[in-house]
Amino acid sequence: MIQSTESNVTEEVTEKRQPTVRVSISLLDSLMNLAGELVLNRNQLLQGLSSANSQMTELSGQRIDMITSELQETIMQTRMQPVGDILENCSQLAMELCTKQRKSVDLVVKGRDVELDKSVLEAVRHPLSVFMAEFITQWIPQTDEDRHDEMPSLHRVYVEALNEVGQVKLFIGFDQTRIPAGRGTGQAVAFENEGVFFPSRTLDLHNPDIKKAVKIIEEIGGNMEVKTQNTGKTGIQIKLPPTLSIIPSQIVESGTERFAIPQVNLNELVRISPNEVDDKIKRIGDADVIQLRGDTLPLVPLARLLEIPDKDADTPRAAMGRHHRSDTAVHIAVVNSGVHKYGLMVDRLQDAEEIVVKPLGQHLKNCRAFGGATIMGDGRVALILDIANIAQMADLSSEVKTGTVSAKDEEMMDDVNSTKEAVLTFRHNEKDHFAMPLENVARIERIRTQDIETIGSNKVFQHRSGTITVYELSRLAGMGPLPEKALQEMIVVKNGGKEMGLLVNAPIDSAMVNLDCQETVLQQDGISGSVVINGHTTMILEIDSLFRLMED
Amino acid sequence: MEVKADDPRSRQIHIATFEVNRSIFGIDISHIQEIDRKNEITPVPQASETVKGVMNLRGNIVTVLDIGKCLGLKPDPANVQTHQIIIGMENEVVGLMVSAIGNIYTVDRVDIEKPPANLCSVNKSHFSGVFKTKDQIIGVLDIHCVLKNEMAD
Numbered sequence: 001m002i003q004s005t006e007s008n009v010t011e012e013v014t015e016k017r018q019p020t021v022r023v024s025i026s027l028l029d030s031l032m033n034l035a036g037e038l039v040l041n042r043n044q045l046l047q048g049l050s051s052a053n054s055q056m057t058e059l060s061g062q063r064i065d066m067i068t069s070e071l072q073e074t075i076m077q078t079r080m081q082p083v084g085d086i087l088e089n090c091s092q093l094a095m096e097l098c099t100k101q102r103k104s105v106d107l108v109v110k111g112r113d114v115e116l117d118k119s120v121l122e123a124v125r126h127p128l129s130v131f132m133a134e135f136i137t138q139w140i141p142q143t144d145e146d147r148h149d150e151m152p153s154l155h156r157v158y159v160e161a162l163n164e165v166g167q168v169k170l171f172i173g174f175d176q177t178r179i180p181a182g183r184g185t186g187q188a189v190a191f192e193n194e195g196v197f198f199p200s201r202t203l204d205l206h207n208p209d210i211k212k213a214v215k216i217i218e219e220i221g222g223n224m225e226v227k228t229q230n231t232g233k234t235g236i237q238i239k240l241p242p243t244l245s246i247i248p249s250q251i252v253e254s255g256t257e258r259f260a261i262p263q264v265n266l267n268e269l270v271r272i273s274p275n276e277v278d279d280k281i282k283r284i285g286d287a288d289v290i291q292l293r294g295d296t297l298p299l300v301p302l303a304r305l306l307e308i309p310d311k312d313a314d315t316p317r318a319a320m321g322r323h324h325r326s327d328t329a330v331h332i333a334v335v336n337s338g339v340h341k342y343g344l345m346v347d348r349l350q351d352a353e354e355i356v357v358k359p360l361g362q363h364l365k366n367c368r369a370f371g372g373a374t375i376m377g378d379g380r381v382a383l384i385l386d387i388a389n390i391a392q393m394a395d396l397s398s399e400v401k402t403g404t405v406s407a408k409d410e411e412m413m414d415d416v417n418s419t420k421e422a423v424l425t426f427r428h429n430e431k432d433h434f435a436m437p438l439e440n441v442a443r444i445e446r447i448r449t450q451d452i453e454t455i456g457s458n459k460v461f462q463h464r465s466g467t468i469t470v471y472e473l474s475r476l477a478g479m480g481p482l483p484e485k486a487l488q489e490m491i492v493v494k495n496g497g498k499e500m501g502l503l504v505n506a507p508i509d510s511a512m513v514n515l516d517c518q519e520t521v522l523q524q525d526g527i528s529g530s531v532v533i534n535g536h537t538t539m540i541l542e543i544d545s546l547f548r549l550m551e552d
Numbered sequence: 553m554e555v556k557a558d559d560p561r562s563r564q565i566h567i568a569t570f571e572v573n574r575s576i577f578g579i580d581i582s583h584i585q586e587i588d589r590k591n592e593i594t595p596v597p598q599a600s601e602t603v604k605g606v607m608n609l610r611g612n613i614v615t616v617l618d619i620g621k622c623l624g625l626k627p628d629p630a631n632v633q634t635h636q637i638i639i640g641m642e643n644e645v646v647g648l649m650v651s652a653i654g655n656i657y658t659v660d661r662v663d664i665e666k667p668p669a670n671l672c673s674v675n676k677s678h679f680s681g682v683f684k685t686k687d688q689i690i691g692v693l694d695i696h697c698v699l700k701n702e703m704a705d
Binding site (some may be wrong): 360 | 599611644683
């Protein structure tokens with residue numbers, strides 16, 4: 001461990017990471033009081049329990065609840081310290097370095113009173129100064145003495161701390177848009193200068209100091225990156241998660257497991273009742289979106305994203321567009337990662353709970369979807385969702401489109417995307433799986449079977465915008481009849497200017513397949529061949545000949 | 553926190569054996585923090601397949617690995633894994649799922665031989681040696697090496 005090594009740098013780190021906190025006496029006094037109250041109430045609770053006095057038990061239970069919350073809050077206060085001190089240190093170091101290296105900077109320090117847990121604060125002190133030194137030395141050019149009298153090339157350097165949705169961000173950077181004037185007129189020259197001014201925008205990870213600093217940041221559960229902000233500031237950003245702390249969170253269920261969503265990431269909870277599902281949840285391409293008070297939000301199905309097996313094995317959710325199951329309500333946690341706002345589709349919503357964040361072990365560092373774990377009331381472990389990373393993962397999977405491709409196959413993705421085509425998959429009856437090109441799908445509707453009228457030999461359906469003819473795939477050779485149901489899924493297929501309704505069975509989903517590799521065994525009128533999708537031999541509809549066949 | 557396993561001064565070491573997927577392995581007992589059973593394991597989606605999940609060990613979150621998979625053994629569904637061996641690593645503890653706990657053998661250091669070149673189907677670098685009991689030969693795992701191999705980059 002670090003304590004055992006004796007080099008200068010690590011010694012400093014060890015000293016800084018020693019777990020002592022300076023606490024004001026008044027805070028300690030109130031802690032003492034609370035502890036006293038807790039003991040008193042415990043005695044009352046025990047008395048109540050032994051005498052089976054339910055009223056007394058209930059009362060002391062309530063009081064213990066209150067005291068515990070207060071105790072917890074007070075204890076947290078003892079650990080929280082403003083970052084001002086380390087920002088100050090950091091800017092002092094910057095000024096010293098600038099004088100030494102003959103660089104002139106204008107230092108802007110912001111967010112001194114942002115608070116961090118003491119242990120996080122102390123751990124981040126050393127890495128921050130390492131980054132600062134690197135930043136000044138490598139990124140800031142020397143003052144150009146020749147031009148000095150014309151116009152001082154003053155670089156504005158920012159050292160900032162800010163609270164952002166449950167995380168504290170530390171930022172060392174400069175304003176890229178403020179490339180000093182006097183170097184030329186207009187943007188073009190400024191742009192040209194860029195290469196000269198800022199030769200290095202990467203961190204040299206082979207530098208042992210930096211390597212160590214990055215490691216410390218990671219050890220305390222943070223991450224760092226070189227980043228250009230929306231405001232044009234470029235620099236080193238360190239994100240520190242709320243480790244070692246107690247956070248309010250929302251518990252949700254997916255499959256058989258529970259997950260915690262930090263309350264800071266949570267905007268609202270939405271339950272969409274079965275009969276509203278089709279109305280509120282729409283599918284654009286293969287992405288589900290939800291209409292929420294005029295906003296359109298992307299939906300991320302948690303179970304599908306994380307490949308969580310469903311509770312009831314009969315309805316493998318991973319394979320179906322969940323909103324086509326109109327028999328159950330859809331539960332959505334609307335979450336905000338700071339960058340993305342999206343709806344996280346979960347199986348059930350539970351209570352809000354205060355949880356203690358605990359880090360995950362080193363064998364799970366690859367599981368980016370989780371920010372940590374917590375222990376629930378029943379002693380089981382629940383994982384804490386990392387909302388920002390889930391947003392990233394969801395974007396990624398929407399490009400790949402099939403849930404079976406994992407992040408590991410990322411390199412292959414470009415390759416795959418170039419040859420694959422998006423298809424809509426559905427079933428005719430239990431055993432016959434079909435797919436058709438997504439580009440031929442106008443929309444998917446669920447209609448009542450009794451609304452289908454029979455005129456002559458044709459079946460038609462009255463629609464808002466007119467009448468469309470409805471067909472079934474039972475017209476194809478060898479297909480059995482469509483099972484009769486009160487509600488029927490209908491794909492509105494378009495081809496050129498024409499539209500027709502195709503009655504099909506759920507689950508309706510989408511997939512990426514390579515249509516060039518079709519087997520031709522099952523080829524017939526209306527079917528161009530077959531491919532295997534999710535383990536099922538799936539017949540590919542050929543839309544041109546299908547239209548001809550149906551209209552015969 | 554941990555006893556140096558290779559302390560040259562001690563001539564004897566204690567080796568605990570366990571069974572997984574019908575194979576028997578040994579671990580230097582000084583690496584073992586405790587042995588548990590019946591802890592509830594929470595699976596972690598997207599984790600590598602050697603990770604069984606996480607569990608609550610008196611308030612600490614402990615990653616539990618399927619040691620059979622770590623060693624590349626063929627899975628044996630009939631062989632239910634019921635016990636967790638808790639191993640103390642440098643800065644965390646890790647649980648290993650095993651089917652049964654065997655004996656503890658006291659072995660002279662000199663009696664531990666180098667692992668044979670063709671050590672079953674199992675990766676040779678995982679072993680620090682083999683020793684003989686009355687009726688069988690047991691491979692001693694270099695457990696820290698095994699666990700480090702499984703770590704995410």
